[in-house]
Amino acid sequence: MRADPAEYRLVSPGNLQAVLSLLAGEPAQWLLIAGGTDVMVLYSAGKLPKRKLINIWNIPELRQIELFPDRIRIGAACTYTALRRDDIVSREFPLLATAASWTGGIANQNRGTLGGNIANASPAADSLPALLVYDAELTLISVRGERRLAYRDFHSGYKQTALAADELIRDISLPRRFSGYVSHARKVGARNAQAISKVCLAALGQIANGTIRDVRLALGSVAPVPLRLNETERAVAGKKIEPSLLEMARKIVVREIRPIDDIRSTARYRAAVAGNLVAEFLEKLAAAGANA
């Protein structure tokens, strides 16, 4: 059943403080809308539970990308297009730029936002594994003040987050210390654009003298939340990349993930692909080490 616009309210306060005041006045009553690529889909289908929305598309504070010597700070309402166009994001955070390039199509990249992807909390979101491996930190803000939260602590379960009812995500900070890493991003899906992933990988690593020095692996669509593969990382760190290590890594990946059967794929297929993608990355890392 299509939604009746007369039954909804959408206000455009135009500045961050006014947005926060509204949220504080009636916590949990309001839904924030930025580019609308998730909210409007639910709305049109008549499946949007909240009837009161706050427009944050036109809040300038949320649209900035700021550069500091040690980090980049991305406003939560920056679009995928803005991320793709940013030189530093492309150069130093290629996993994020790549994920942005295969999120939706161009029209959705022009509207979809990084903060929206985080708040929507889909375990299949393309950009979220990249945020995990880059050690992203979120700034959450309310009239009570602001707090920093490591992104890895944000998702507590399927579509469950640490965001309080009166809070919004103001920005996402990424430390600028990964530009020397070998990086690998892969999306496996029906097609790149406009298709939700069956499995997606973001991986970073360093290799010296044939030995893995630091490795950071995250997968989407294999668990109720975007998943960092802590166990697999620990198991391969300090090791030489050889066939037996790839086999061991595959087994640990499969043990660590919790994939399900759904309309896009099966748990069995996802487990096989997840292992393959991690092995593929380790081979790429080995090749980079051999060429160094």
Added chain:
Amino acid sequence: MNSLPGMGAKCEFLIAVNGETKMVLAHPMERLLDVLRNQLRLTGTKEGCGEGECGSCSVLLDGMLVNSCLVPVAQASGASIVTIEGISVHVLMSPLQEAFLECGGAQCGICTPGMILAAVHLLEKKPEPALADIREGLAGNLCRCTGYMQIFEAVAKAARRRVAK
């Protein structure tokens, strides 16, 4: 906060549509697509899926390609919108129209306005696109008739002609 509209209230929005400023009275959550088609009678913009997957409702919002089914009209307030009707005077229109015709790039026509908008958006940024650029630029626009190859060919042909001039 008294200035904020209440539940069920219509509001006035000023929107520049194809170069002409229009005053629209609408519920803020009305879809830009519906305002364009039903109030402004600009029915060249089509509704396909209604969920941002197919690109049939593509328009330019302040020069950016967007799916108008996913834009609440309140977010178009003060913005400049270009629809397929507005593109008819664009310098790229004739080359694209001719090339779509010659290459068989249009059949049933539902996707065509969106394809043209996406092609204009692409060619304004990349006058000489590679096939990969065209595929990417049009990836958000679905066509169930042509199989896409004729459309890609048409966009490439229009680009070549435009550059040659």
